[in-house]
Amino acid sequence: MGNAKPERKVYVDYIATNPVLPAVLEAMLPYFQDVYGNPQSLHAWGDVAREAIEKAREQVAALISGNPEEVIFTSSGSEANNLAIKGLAQGQAGKGKHIIVSAIEHFSVLHAARTLEKAGFELTVVPVDKYGLVDPDEVAKSIRKDTILVSIMHANGEVGTIEPIAEIGKKVKEAGVLFHTDAVASTGNIPVNVNELGVDALSLAGNQFYGPKGAAALWLRKRLRLIPLMDGGVQEGGRRPGTENVPAIVGLGKAAELAVRDIPSRMEKLSPLRDKLIKGIPMAIEHVFLTGHPSQRLPHHASFCIEFIEGEAMLLLLNSQGIAVSSGSACTSRALKASHVLIAMGIPHEIAQGSLLFSLGVDNNEADIDYVLKKLPPIVDRLRQMSPLYAKFMKEKRG
Amino acid sequence: MGNAKPERKVYVDYIATNPVLPAVLEAMLPYFQDVYGNPQSLHAWGDVAREAIEKAREQVAALISGNPEEVIFTSSGSEANNLAIKGLAQGQAGKGKHIIVSAIEHFSVLHAARTLEKAGFELTVVPVDKYGLVDPDEVAKSIRKDTILVSIMHANGEVGTIEPIAEIGKKVKEAGVLFHTDAVASTGNIPVNVNELGVDALSLAGNQFYGPKGAAALWLRKRLRLIPLMDGGVQEGGRRPGTENVPAIVGLGKAAELAVRDIPSRMEKLSPLRDKLIKGIPMAIEHVFLTGHPSQRLPHHASFCIEFIEGEAMLLLLNSQGIAVSSGSACTSRALKASHVLIAMGIPHEIAQGSLLFSLGVDNNEADIDYVLKKLPPIVDRLRQMSPLYAKFMKEKRG
Numbered sequence: 180m181g182n183a184k185p186e187r188k189v190y191v192d193y194i195a196t197n198p199v200l201p202a203v204l205e206a207m208l209p210y211f212q213d214v215y216g217n218p219q220s221l222h223a224w225g226d227v228a229r230e231a232i233e234k235a236r237e238q239v240a241a242l243i244s245g246n247p248e249e250v251i252f253t254s255s256g257s258e259a260n261n262l263a264i265k266g267l268a269q270g271q272a273g274k275g276k277h278i279i280v281s282a283i284e285h286f287s288v289l290h291a292a293r294t295l296e297k298a299g300f301e302l303t304v305v306p307v308d309k310y311g312l313v314d315p316d317e318v319a320k321s322i323r324k325d326t327i328l329v330s331i332m333h334a335n336g337e338v339g340t341i342e343p344i345a346e347i348g349k350k351v352k353e354a355g356v357l358f359h360t361d362a363v364a365s366t367g368n369i370p371v372n373v374n375e376l377g378v379d380a381l382s383l384a385g386n387q388f389y390g391p392k393g394a395a396a397l398w399l400r401k402r403l404r405l406i407p408l409m410d411g412g413v414q415e416g417g418r419r420p421g422t423e424n425v426p427a428i429v430g431l432g433k434a435a436e437l438a439v440r441d442i443p444s445r446m447e448k449l450s451p452l453r454d455k456l457i458k459g460i461p462m463a464i465e466h467v468f469l470t471g472h473p474s475q476r477l478p479h480h481a482s483f484c485i486e487f488i489e490g491e492a493m494l495l496l497l498n499s500q501g502i503a504v505s506s507g508s509a510c511t512s513r514a515l516k517a518s519h520v521l522i523a524m525g526i527p528h529e530i531a532q533g534s535l536l537f538s539l540g541v542d543n544n545e546a547d548i549d550y551v552l553k554k555l556p557p558i559v560d561r562l563r564q565m566s567p568l569y570a571k572f573m574k575e576k577r578g
Numbered sequence: 579m580g581n582a583k584p585e586r587k588v589y590v591d592y593i594a595t596n597p598v599l600p601a602v603l604e605a606m607l608p609y610f611q612d613v614y615g616n617p618q619s620l621h622a623w624g625d626v627a628r629e630a631i632e633k634a635r636e637q638v639a640a641l642i643s644g645n646p647e648e649v650i651f652t653s654s655g656s657e658a659n660n661l662a663i664k665g666l667a668q669g670q671a672g673k674g675k676h677i678i679v680s681a682i683e684h685f686s687v688l689h690a691a692r693t694l695e696k697a698g699f700e701l702t703v704v705p706v707d708k709y710g711l712v713d714p715d716e717v718a719k720s721i722r723k724d725t726i727l728v729s730i731m732h733a734n735g736e737v738g739t740i741e742p743i744a745e746i747g748k749k750v751k752e753a754g755v756l757f758h759t760d761a762v763a764s765t766g767n768i769p770v771n772v773n774e775l776g777v778d779a780l781s782l783a784g785n786q787f788y789g790p791k792g793a794a795a796l797w798l799r800k801r802l803r804l805i806p807l808m809d810g811g812v813q814e815g816g817r818r819p820g821t822e823n824v825p826a827i828v829g830l831g832k833a834a835e836l837a838v839r840d841i842p843s844r845m846e847k848l849s850p851l852r853d854k855l856i857k858g859i860p861m862a863i864e865h866v867f868l869t870g871h872p873s874q875r876l877p878h879h880a881s882f883c884i885e886f887i888e889g890e891a892m893l894l895l896l897n898s899q900g901i902a903v904s905s906g907s908a909c910t911s912r913a914l915k916a917s918h919v920l921i922a923m924g925i926p927h928e929i930a931q932g933s934l935l936f937s938l939g940v941d942n943n944e945a946d947i948d949y950v951l952k953k954l955p956p957i958v959d960r961l962r963q964m965s966p967l968y969a970k971f972m973k974e975k976r977g
Contacts, residue, residue, distance in 0.1 A: 190615075190623060196821055198614035207610075211790065215597035216589075220904060221890060222897040224589060254653035254792065255820030257810040287819060290809035386821060391610065393653065393792045393823030408807055410689035411656040412907070420686060421654030422595055422785060424792030424826070491620060498621040505619060508811070 185501025189547045192503045193387075193479060194336050194364060194538035199430060200389040206433035207391065210426035218423050219414065228425050235432025239396050242435040243362075243381060244372040251397045251415050252428050256363035256384030257287035259397040262408050262419065263359045263380045264291040267328050268300060270404035271357065275325030277301045281313045281342075282523035283335050285508065288361050289519070292330070301325075310472040311340035311524050319350040326356050333362035333371065333381075337507050337520045337536060338471030339480030341365065348377025357403065363387055363395075367438040368479055369446065373398060385427070389541070390434030394427035446478040449539045455548045456481040456537055463556045470521060470534065479539040484526060487569035488533035488562050496558040502551060506534045529568065584900025588946045591902045592786075592878060593735050593763060593937035598829060599788040605832035606790065609825035617822050618813065627824050634831025638795050641834040642761075642780060643771040650796045650814050651827050655762035655783030656686035658796040661807050661818065662758045662779045663690040666727050667699060669803035670756065674724030676700045680712045680741075681922035682734050684907065687760050688918070691729070700724075709871040710739035710923050718749040725755050732761035732770065732780075736906050736919045736935060737870030738879030740764065747776025756802065762786055762794075766837040767878055768845065772797060784826070788940070789833030793826035845877040848938045851947050855880040855936055858951045863958050869920060869933065878938040883925060886968035887932035887961050895957045901950060905933045928967065 199207075210231065216224025218232050236247040253259045268278055280292045282304050289304075296302040303321045307313055313331050322329070329351045334341045344360050351358040359380040362371055366381075367388020373381055380403070384395035399405060399418075411420030461467050466486040485493065490506030497504055507518040521531035537551070563569040598606075609630065615623025617631050631651070639646040652658045667677055679691045681703050688703075695701045702720045706712055712730050721728070728750045733740045743759050750757040758779040761770055765780075766787020772780055779802070783794035798804060798817075810819025860866050865885040884892065889905035896903055906917040920930035936950070962968040 192616075192619060192621070192623070195616040195619045195624070196614065198611045201611070204610050211603050211606075212597045212600070215595065216902070217591075217594040220591060220594045220902065221893045222591070222902040222904075223900075224591070224902045225594070254657075254823065257820035258653075258808055261808040261810070285810070287808065287810035294809050384821075391823075391825070392821055393826050409657055409660040409686065410693050411660070411684070411686035421656035422783075422791055424653065424790075424823075426790070427792050427823070427826070494620045501622075503615070503619065503621040503623045505621075 185499070187547075187550050188501045189543070189550055190503045191537045191539055191543060191547065191551065192505050193540035194536070195505055196386045196392060197389055197540055199391050200434065200437060202437060203390055203430045203433045207426040207430040210429050214425070218425060219412065231425060232423055232428045235428045238432035238435040239383070240398070242371070242439055243366060243383065243398055244374055245398045246401070249398050249401055251399055251418050252423065253395045253397055253419055254393055254424065256361070256382055256387070256395045257285070258408070259382035259384070259395050260285065260287035260361050260363075261291045262397050262405070263382055263399070264288055264328070264330060265295060265408060266405040267357055267359065267380060267403065268295050269406040271327035275327045277303065277323050277326040279303045279305060279318060279321050279326060279329045281305050281307060281331050283307050283311055283520040284330065284332055285336065285361055285363070288330050288332070307523050309525055311335055311338045311470075311520065312472060312475070313342050313347065315343055315346040315350050318347050319354070322351070322354045322356055326354070328357045328359065330359040330361065332364070333360045333376070334365035334369070334477050335471065335520060336364035337518055338482050338524070339476035340471040341369070341475050341477065344376045344378065352377055364477065367434065368442070368477060370442060379403060385431035385434050388434050388438045391427045391430040393424050394431035396431070445541060448541070449543070450478040452539050452543055452545065452548050453479060453481045455545070456551065459548070459552045460555065463552055464559050470524070470526070480537070482534065482536040484521070484530050485533040485535055485559055486530055487566045487572060488559060490532055490534050492562055493533070493535060493558060496562070497554065500554045500558070502554060505536050507536065584898070586946075586949050587900045588942075588949055589902045590936045590938055590942060590946065590950065591904050592939035593935070594904050595785045595791060596788055596939055598790050599833065599836060601836060602789055602829045602832045606825040606829040609828050613824070617824065618811065630824060631822055631827045634827045637831035637834040638782070639797070641770070641838055642765065642782065642797055643773055644797045645800070648797050648800055650798055650817050651822065652794045652796055652818055653792055653823065655760070655781055655786070655794045656684075657807070658781035658783070658794050659684065659686035659760050659762070660690045661796050661804070662781055662798070663687055663727070663729060664694060664807060665804040666756055666758060666779060666802065667694050668805040670726035674726045676702065676722050676725040678702045678704060678717060678720050678725060678728045680704050680706060680730050682706050682710055682919040683729065683731055684735065684760055684762070687729050687731070706922050708924050710734055710737045710869075710919065711871060711874070712741050712746065714742055714745040714749050717746050718753070721750070721753045721755055725753070727756045727758065729758040729760065731763070732759045732775070733764035733768070733876050734870065734919060735763035736917055737881050737923070738875035739870040740768070740874050740876065743775045743777065751776055763876065766833065767841070767876060769841060778802060784830035784833050787833050787837045790826045790829040792823050793830035795830070844940060847940070848942070849877040851938050851942055851944065852878060852880045854944070854947045855950065858947070859954065862951055862955045869923070869925070879936070881933065881935040883920070883929050884932040884934055884958055885929055886965045886971060887958060889931055889933050891961055892932070892934060892957060895961070896953065899953045899957070901953060904935050906935065
C-alpha cells in the first residue's frame, strides 16, 4: 500500500459511466467542425445535421424494438426519468393523481415522484424483498381507480437485480394504467424490448453502453400526453426544447447500433468475470455477502456488503492500488449516506455502509479480476483491524 | 440558380449555432476515452474528471466576472432559461407571484413564464419600441409589491438589439426584486459583466461562441433560492442532477477562455462585415429595412425585412446558392410563423414574413459578404415577380 504507483489500473466502475468506444468517437467527430449546423435550420447545413439525428433516432429505436418517432432525446438518464415521471403524471392528471414507484428507484424517479407528491399527487412506494425484487402482485394490489402511472426500474444499478418487468407490465396494462421503466442500467447491456416488457415509456442513457455523456433518451409510446419539463423551441416535437446536442446524439446512435450487434458477445465475456468475483470474494473474505439477486442480475454487475467496514475508506484504499470501484450510485456517492436501495432490502445501516459495487466493461479481463481478488482482502483486513465494531464482534465471538 | 454546385459556401447563420474552434475540440478530446470517469466518483478516474469541470467553471465565471461557485452547468441555453424562470419564481413564491418579462424574449423565457402563469403566477409582458428596445421606466413602473422576478434579455438573437440591462438592473435592484437576463446571444460575442449589468442570474450557451452544443450555464448569485427543474443526484449542488457532460463542459470552458482573450479582435473583425451588409443590402434592394437598433446591436448581427417576400422561399433560394442564413430563431424556424419579436416591434405580419437574419463568425471574410450582396438581389427580384402583393403594390404605385 502507501503512495507507490499501483501495479495495475483496473476500472471496474462502468456503471458510474464509461469511456466511449473508438467507433463511437469516430462517428461523433465530423459533427463538431464539419457538420455543425442547427438541425432546425432551413438550409443544407441544417439538413445534414437533422439527417444525422434522425439516423440516431432509428438506431436507438432499433436497440429497444421501438419506433423512431417514439424516441425523445434528452441530456441524461436523469432527465429522461424526470420527463417521464413529471411529464406523464401531469399529462394524465385529469384522470387521477395516484402514482406508484418502487422503493429502490434511482433518485431521478423516486425524488421526482416525491416532488409530485408535494404538488398534490398521491404516491405509493412498493417494497422489495431481500434480493431487491419487486413483487408483481404487490404492484397490482397497489393500483387504484385513480392510479395514472406506475414506474418500476428494469435493473437496479446498485445491486444489479433485474426486475420482472414483463410480468409487472402485464398486470399494469390489465388495469389500464401507464407503465414506465427506468432501463438506464440495463439498456445496451442486456436485450431490452419495449413490447416484450409491456411498457409505455422507457428511459435509457448512452453512457451506460459505451456512448457519450450528454445523450440519453426517453422512449414514449405514440399519442401519450406528456407535459414537457422545459418550454422553448419545437425540437423533439416540442417535448424537449433546446438546440440538439448533435455530436452526442450521433454517438448515442452509434453506441446503440454496436450494442445491437455486440450485446450477446459482451454478456458472454463479462458474466464469467462477474461470476469469478461473486465466487472469489466470499472465498477470500469472511463476513461478506452478495447484494441483489444471485442469478437474476446484470451480466456485468457484482455487488457486496462487507461487514464491519466503512465503504468510503475501502474505496480510497482500493484507489491507491489503482482500482476504481464504487459503493453505490455515483449520483449520490458524495452524499456519503447509506444507500436507500440496501435499506429497502432490509440490510441494516451499519452493514449497508460497507457496500462495494463492481461493474465490468469490455476492456476488463481475467487479470483485472485476479488483481482485485489479490488486493481487496488485505485492505479489508487492515480496515477491520481499525474497526471498533469488528473488535466488539470478535470479542463477543470469543465469548 | 438551378441545381448546379454553388460557386461558394457561405455560412452566415452563426447565431443558429456554430462550429467549435480547433482549440476547443482539442481540449475536449481527452475526455471521451482517456479521462472518462464520473466526476462524482470517489477514485482517481472521478477526481480528474471533477477537476476538469471545476476548471471549466472558473473559465466560464471569468468570462462574465462572476464567481465559479455561482455557475450551474446545463445542457442548453433553453435549459438555463427554464431553470432561471421556473426555478427562481418557484423559489420566491412565498414572497409574491408576479413576474415581468419583455415581449421579445426567447420562447424558453416567454413560454416558461406563460407556464408559470397557468400555474397561478401573474405575468406582465413589457412592450418594446420599434427598435426592439425595452424602456427601463416601463419595467420600473410594472414592478409591484408582489413582483418576485424580472427577466429581460441582454441581446435579442433575431434583431440584434442590445437592451439597456445595466439601467434596467439599477431600477430592479432599487425595488429589491430579482433580475435575470438571457445573455445567450451576447455572452462570448461582446463583453458581459454580471456586476456591471446588475443582474442576479444570467443564462449563457457555449454554442454561441465556438463552444460545443450540449453545454451551457446559468450563473446565479449566491444564496438565492432555486427550485430545480429535475430531481436526482447531487451534481451542481443538487440544482441540476444528471451525470455531467464532461467533454462538453470542458469545451465550454475552453471557449470561454478564448472568448475572454478574443472578444475585442472578433468584434473588430466582424462589425465592419456587418456594417457592409447593413449598408449594402438597402443599396442593392428596394423596399428593405434594417430590423433592430441601428447602432446598439450585436457586432456580428445584421437583420432585415424584405418587403413583398416570403422568408422561407428566400432561404431556400439562398441555400441553392450555397448561403446559409435564417429568417428568425432556429428554435422555431420549422414552425413557419411570423416572429413574435418582429410583431412586438410593430412590424405588420406580411412584412415580418420577409425577415432575413445574417449572423457572422470568425470564419467569414469580405468575399463572403460580397458573394451575399451579389446573390441576394436577383433572388429577391425573382421572388417579387411571383408575388401577388408586389404586383398589387406596383399597380397602385403606377396609379
